[in-house]
Amino acid sequence: MRPGGDGHRQLTATMSHFQQKSSIGIETRHRLDRHHRAQQHHGFVQLRSTLVAHRHAGHRRRALPFARNGGEPPNDEVHSKGNLRGRRRLVDLNNAQTACLSEDAYYAIEEDIRVASETLFADFELTTEVDVDPSRRVVELANVTIADASNIGKAHFFGGIVRLAAHDFMDYDPNDASGGSQMGQDGCIDWEHPANAGLPGLWCDDCALTEIYNVYAGEPYFLSRADFWVAAANAVMHITSPEGEKLDLAGTFRFGRVDAETCEGSALRLPESGSCSEVERVFPRMGLSWTGNCNDDRLPVISTCAYLFDLPFADATALLGAHSLGRGDAKFSGHHGIWANSEAESLVFDKRYYEEILRRAWIPRNLDDDSIPQDWTWGGAGNDEDDAIATRADGGGDIVLNLSPRFMLNTDFSQSPCQTYEAGSERDEAAQAVVRFADPRSAVDITGPFSNNNQPFFDAFAVAWEKATTNGWTNLSTLSEACVPDASPSQSPSANPTKNPSTKPSFPPTNEPSLGPSSSPTNHSSSPPSAKPVSVPPSTNPTNNPTNEPTSVPTAEPSRTLTLAPVSSGDCKDWPSTFAVAGKGDKDCQWVGTQDGTFVGPGSKKCKKAEFHQKCPETCNMPCGCVPKNEACSANEDCCSGNCRDGGKKAGTCGNELFG
Numbered sequence: 001m002r003p004g005g006d007g008h009r010q011l012t013a014t015m016s017h018f019q020q021k022s023s024i025g026i027e028t029r030h031r032l033d034r035h036h037r038a039q040q041h042h043g044f045v046q047l048r049s050t051l052v053a054h055r056h057a058g059h060r061r062r063a064l065p066f067a068r069n070g071g072e073p074p075n076d077e078v079h080s081k082g083n084l085r086g087r088r089r090l091v092d093l094n095n096a097q098t099a100c101l102s103e104d105a106y107y108a109i110e111e112d113i114r115v116a117s118e119t120l121f122a123d124f125e126l127t128t129e130v131d132v133d134p135s136r137r138v139v140e141l142a143n144v145t146i147a148d149a150s151n152i153g154k155a156h157f158f159g160g161i162v163r164l165a166a167h168d169f170m171d172y173d174p175n176d177a178s179g180g181s182q183m184g185q186d187g188c189i190d191w192e193h194p195a196n197a198g199l200p201g202l203w204c205d206d207c208a209l210t211e212i213y214n215v216y217a218g219e220p221y222f223l224s225r226a227d228f229w230v231a232a233a234n235a236v237m238h239i240t241s242p243e244g245e246k247l248d249l250a251g252t253f254r255f256g257r258v259d260a261e262t263c264e265g266s267a268l269r270l271p272e273s274g275s276c277s278e279v280e281r282v283f284p285r286m287g288l289s290w291t292g293n294c295n296d297d298r299l300p301v302i303s304t305c306a307y308l309f310d311l312p313f314a315d316a317t318a319l320l321g322a323h324s325l326g327r328g329d330a331k332f333s334g335h336h337g338i339w340a341n342s343e344a345e346s347l348v349f350d351k352r353y354y355e356e357i358l359r360r361a362w363i364p365r366n367l368d369d370d371s372i373p374q375d376w377t378w379g380g381a382g383n384d385e386d387d388a389i390a391t392r393a394d395g396g397g398d399i400v401l402n403l404s405p406r407f408m409l410n411t412d413f414s415q416s417p418c419q420t421y422e423a424g425s426e427r428d429e430a431a432q433a434v435v436r437f438a439d440p441r442s443a444v445d446i447t448g449p450f451s452n453n454n455q456p457f458f459d460a461f462a463v464a465w466e467k468a469t470t471n472g473w474t475n476l477s478t479l480s481e482a483c484v485p486d487a488s489p490s491q492s493p494s495a496n497p498t499k500n501p502s503t504k505p506s507f508p509p510t511n512e513p514s515l516g517p518s519s520s521p522t523n524h525s526s527s528p529p530s531a532k533p534v535s536v537p538p539s540t541n542p543t544n545n546p547t548n549e550p551t552s553v554p555t556a557e558p559s560r561t562l563t564l565a566p567v568s569s570g571d572c573k574d575w576p577s578t579f580a581v582a583g584k585g586d587k588d589c590q591w592v593g594t595q596d597g598t599f600v601g602p603g604s605k606k607c608k609k610a611e612f613h614q615k616c617p618e619t620c621n622m623p624c625g626c627v628p629k630n631e632a633c634s635a636n637e638d639c640c641s642g643n644c645r646d647g648g649k650k651a652g653t654c655g656n657e658l659f660g
């Protein structure tokens with residue numbers, strides 16, 4: 001292969017994920033991120049042509065703007081001139097708030113991501129010319145198959161998208177008293193911080209993912225980054241979950257989050273990989289549980305654990321199962337390898353992560369090298385660290401790891417029964433959740449073999465994911481049937497009442513977005529100096545309540561009681577889609593039960609677990625109803641605008657009375 005040639009660049013683009021094992025500073029990481037972006041560009045040009053071809057082949061339901069400039073790379077100047085209707089410069093999107101997201105668009109995002117993953121990582125060629133290191137043991141690249149290399153790149157692309165969404169929400173702190181912000185899923189990442197190393201290579205002006213976002217950043221959607229990152233992660237989990245057990249999170253997806261301009265200190269709130277206590281520091285702070293303890297004071301008010309299909313509320317344990325996907329990189333976190341057992345498995349979102357925890361005899365790794373964070377691995381063919389290392393001979397100095405050693409972080413083990421925990425302690429309960437999710441066939445030997453049933457994990461993950469991605473937001477909207485393109489691209493949706501039916505942040509007014517400098521090294525999440533902040537305090541946010549009657553949106557300190565005042569207009573009465581519970585954050589309407597049309601509190605009636613997954617709020621004075629899986633409650637505003645879609649006859653919309 002010719003150095004600098006297409007095949008070489010393409011290989012390097014992927015292999016750049018796997019470079020540099022030694023301790024590296026922020027400077028080096030930034031250099032590598034820039035390098036990665038440059039390399040990714042090549043793959044992206046190819047991606048764009050494929051997306052265009054794909055569309056021409058009739059696979060798309062809508063026009064893709066990639067085709068309009070002849071497949072040329074994205075160009076900020078073109079965007080800024082506004083000559084591409086429906087597209088806006090990313091820099092204009094601060095404080096962006098989604099106006100509308102239709103089900104079609106939601107699944108179109110998924111299709112874009114699938115096509116991108118197949119295109120970017122389709123044809124890998126392998127080279128030996130970059131992989132000789134005088135200071136390290138040289139390995140045979142023949143160990144790596146083309147399929148491995150392709151899978152590595154693809155899994156990292158998929159994994160990176162899920163990690164991006166998680167790093168956005170793991171900074172949530174509802175009780176922030178430092179004058180800062182509650183943060184959470186707000187489209188803001190501290191790109192400069194080493195905790196986020198690697199992510200700038202995924203989200204940059206020329207990155208494939210960002211280009212996909214650009215399609216939806218304009219009318220009629222005006223999709224916020226925050227909403228897009230969640231939709232993109234949902235797409236990844238849908239694409240990569242096993243056939244026949246697809247995890248489709250469309251039913252619980254909500255849009256309407258407002259992007260934040262800055263999120264200073266966000267990275268400090270993210271968990272470090274060093275110890276169990278990091279899990280305990282971060283997830284309870286976010287209002288998420290770690291364990292399956294139904295009596296845990298931090299858990300939502302519900303009648304019994306059985307509400308969640310007898311699953312424990314193991315939010316954190318469930319969320320960490322996302323590590324079945326993707327990998328760690330020596331050059332980013334220092335933790336190198338995969339949680340799964342093979343590159344192919346690291347492409348699959350399933351319960352294997354828990355199986356791996358249970359079935360291996362894990363041993364500490366990197367104990368002798370202070371520059372590499374200690375983690376865990378297991379002995380076995382191809383899993384030896386030295387066998388996995390080679391470096392460049394071209395003077396570049398970047399270390400390339402060719403294989404994927406299997407590893408676990410200390411935080412992964414925080415839930416593992418491999419350590420001895422006091423019976424009944426939270427950690428012990430988390431360990432039990434690991435067993436529950438892994439689902440060993442025998443209760444006697446939890447090290448396997450395991451069932452093929454991902455459902456316990458998926459059910460718990462879906463609940464935890466919904467909580468994590470909506471934390472701090474109220475009145476987010478479910479997917480619409482269609483979006484009408486009548487908004488001006490120059491208008492922020494948050495300033496346009498007709499395009500902003502019901503979304504408002506739950507942040508107290510004192511936590512309005514600030515105008516501080518962006519923390520992003522690229523311009524996609526920063527404000528131009530002249531930009532005005534578009535703050536959306538609850539009182540000024542347009543709602544579906546034309547009479548401006550008080551709404552139930554919690555805006556101040558949480559109280560010990562539920563906030564229940566319905567949004568009403570004339571005869572039409574909508575329960576708020578969320579309500580506040582003291583110390584427990586905002587709960588979605590799925591927790592609301594009704595009896596004879598009267599609200600009686602959370603969990604009072606339950607939907608049949610097999611067929612239904614949530615209840616609609618009471619709308620149009622009709623009783624609350626259960627919604628079949630993969631469907632969502634219809635939007636409240638449809639009712640209060642006198643536009644109840646089908647008179648309540650259709651399952652999943654107003655008036656459906658299918659209680660379990």
Ligand code: HEM
Pocket residue numbers: 155156157158159160161162163166197198271272273274278279319320322323325326327328329330332333334335409411
């Ligand atoms: C205690 C909490 C957590 C810790 C300490 C942690 C740590 C890490 C580390 C060190 C990496 C490797 C990054 C790299 O080197 O590129 C990683 C990757 C990843 N994390 Fe986490 N993580 C945590 C929670 C989560 C959560 C809640 C999710 C999602 C629900 C998640 C999803 C992922 C994914 C998918 C990857 C693979 C990324 C890729 O392939 O590029 N993590 N995590």
